[in-house]
Amino acid sequence: MISARFLVLVGESLPLRRALVSSRNAWFHSSFHCKGQVETRNGSLSLSSIGFKSEIEPKDKVQSDKVVKPLGSSSESVKKKGKIGVINEKKAVQVRQKQSAEFAPFAANSFSELGVPQVLIERLENVGFNVPTDVQSAAIPTILKNHDVIIQSYTGSGKTLAYLLPILSAIGPLRNRDLEGNGGDGGKNGGVEAVVVAPSRELGMQIVREFEKILGMENKKVVQQLVGGANRTRQEEALKKNKPAIVVGTPGKIAELSASGKLRTHGCRYLVLDEVDELLSFNFREDMHRIIDHVGRRAGAGADPSSKRIERQLIMVSATVPFSVVRAARSWGREPLLVQAKNVVPLESIPPPKPVILSESSSGPSSKPTMPSQASVESLPPGLKHYYSVARLQHKVDTLRKCIHALDAKYVIAFMNHTKQLKDVVFKLEARGMKAAELHGDLGKLARSTTLKKFKNGEVRVLVTNELSARGLDVPECDLVVNIGLPTDSTHYAHRAGRTGRLGRKGTVLTICEEPELFVVKKMQKQLGIPIACCDFTDGKLLVTKEEKTLSTST
Numbered sequence: 001m002i003s004a005r006f007l008v009l010v011g012e013s014l015p016l017r018r019a020l021v022s023s024r025n026a027w028f029h030s031s032f033h034c035k036g037q038v039e040t041r042n043g044s045l046s047l048s049s050i051g052f053k054s055e056i057e058p059k060d061k062v063q064s065d066k067v068v069k070p071l072g073s074s075s076e077s078v079k080k081k082g083k084i085g086v087i088n089e090k091k092a093v094q095v096r097q098k099q100s101a102e103f104a105p106f107a108a109n110s111f112s113e114l115g116v117p118q119v120l121i122e123r124l125e126n127v128g129f130n131v132p133t134d135v136q137s138a139a140i141p142t143i144l145k146n147h148d149v150i151i152q153s154y155t156g157s158g159k160t161l162a163y164l165l166p167i168l169s170a171i172g173p174l175r176n177r178d179l180e181g182n183g184g185d186g187g188k189n190g191g192v193e194a195v196v197v198a199p200s201r202e203l204g205m206q207i208v209r210e211f212e213k214i215l216g217m218e219n220k221k222v223v224q225q226l227v228g229g230a231n232r233t234r235q236e237e238a239l240k241k242n243k244p245a246i247v248v249g250t251p252g253k254i255a256e257l258s259a260s261g262k263l264r265t266h267g268c269r270y271l272v273l274d275e276v277d278e279l280l281s282f283n284f285r286e287d288m289h290r291i292i293d294h295v296g297r298r299a300g301a302g303a304d305p306s307s308k309r310i311e312r313q314l315i316m317v318s319a320t321v322p323f324s325v326v327r328a329a330r331s332w333g334r335e336p337l338l339v340q341a342k343n344v345v346p347l348e349s350i351p352p353p354k355p356v357i358l359s360e361s362s363s364g365p366s367s368k369p370t371m372p373s374q375a376s377v378e379s380l381p382p383g384l385k386h387y388y389s390v391a392r393l394q395h396k397v398d399t400l401r402k403c404i405h406a407l408d409a410k411y412v413i414a415f416m417n418h419t420k421q422l423k424d425v426v427f428k429l430e431a432r433g434m435k436a437a438e439l440h441g442d443l444g445k446l447a448r449s450t451t452l453k454k455f456k457n458g459e460v461r462v463l464v465t466n467e468l469s470a471r472g473l474d475v476p477e478c479d480l481v482v483n484i485g486l487p488t489d490s491t492h493y494a495h496r497a498g499r500t501g502r503l504g505r506k507g508t509v510l511t512i513c514e515e516p517e518l519f520v521v522k523k524m525q526k527q528l529g530i531p532i533a534c535c536d537f538t539d540g541k542l543l544v545t546k547e548e549k550t551l552s553t554s555t
């Protein structure tokens, strides 16, 4: 049997693709392979300029804003695109002018300042969350004002809570009742009110735990996990019985349940795409089509004027935001804003990346290569130290071990590119008395969660893993990340590195490369705009042998 996904894969080079992919999908496709990065310094908004505090809009206005620009068919949006682009650009210039005059720092001293209801604040205090992080200070009021957003901030800066709190402020048992009436089924008709999509099972499970932390175990059924590999019937029965207001899952599972009619999402009010740049990758294309086209979009609304079209609020999240994400947000969202730790800017103000100038002879300002790298220094936690060490392939594990001893690292994540090699590294480390375990997607669900649990509770000192663990994995104690196999690009480097140095902690990243791989390290250093110092391990100490000063972000 040939699956639809396979047909699309084959169809990449066939006319068949046209028949399979609608014009909306064709746009979607274009967003999948675009490389580039957001220009982040195009002005910023203060809390008041997005309508928070001093400029609170009447509720009706917010409501009407939500329905003014329904997502039409893609052909409609493509037709209107040029015109809207010009209008938006004008608007963006006006906003930028306004911003420069009234910029105010976002950092808030408390969650109550941000409009989070008291009942949620009490829950936050119970788990020791008293002060919002910068990105939470910027994102929470913006989302509470019903704006579609891209949240971009470095790894471990608290992006999950930045969208979770506004969602729980509006739906579920701890909601602020004043925010009711913004549409949605309210879970009453069995429809969910928030869908959170994450690229991996582990990340999905982690997000569920973050929801549960705030909701408390008594409200456990408000949120349900929908991931592959779990018991399918049990998940479907739980959906039917518990009628969760929030579901968190992987694209495949959500798309499958939505297509079978077991997951009703048409009245959904929030669609969150966590690690959105990963979700836009080719692997998830088919499932993401389904999700974008169905979640929070009510069929037949156009034909019957009395049936109100309920639009979802779109929240996209990642530490790395290439321009393909900006384009996706512009197409699927309504006047989306880019939210960063100290900035909120309209997406219209972000110019597309400039093409790379390849000619060596060209000179002058206009010929400078301006294409930004995939990930930038803003994707990385500020407390990280980056090193590389040159070693032969057969000595890489030995270098890893020396580094762990030199730094006395307790929670180490070692990344490799090939699953088959993980076991060998674990074997070599254990042979030298160092507790290690492998983690990868081929392991069963139980083995994966047991290994993670052992790592988190300190039973396992070195977690040897592949790209599976690069995104989202939150082990706050992790103090060392080692690249035994080199990351393929700066985006992968940033997400791997971000497993350490979380939420203001210190962390070290070591890349162990062979002599011929050195240029990859240099390239990433340049793309990310960070110094990666050359080091060696002598007498149980890390010695810097060469300081790097190259900080150019040009590629």
Ligand SMILES: Nc1ncnc2c1ncn2[C@@H]1O[C@H](COP(=O)(O)OP(=O)(O)OP(=O)(O)O)[C@@H](O)[C@H]1O
Pocket: 128, 129, 130, 131, 132, 133, 136, 153, 154, 155, 156, 157, 158, 159, 160, 161, 318, 319, 471, 472, 473, 474, 476, 498, 502, 503
């Ligand atoms: N205001 C806060 N106070 C204390 N701890 C917090 C706060 N907000 C989040 N945290 C904790 O900080 C850690 C990192 O948060 P989170 O995983 O949301 O980061 P992230 O920015 O999404 O990272 P990544 O990009 O790697 O997914 C988590 O353990 C979370 O519970």
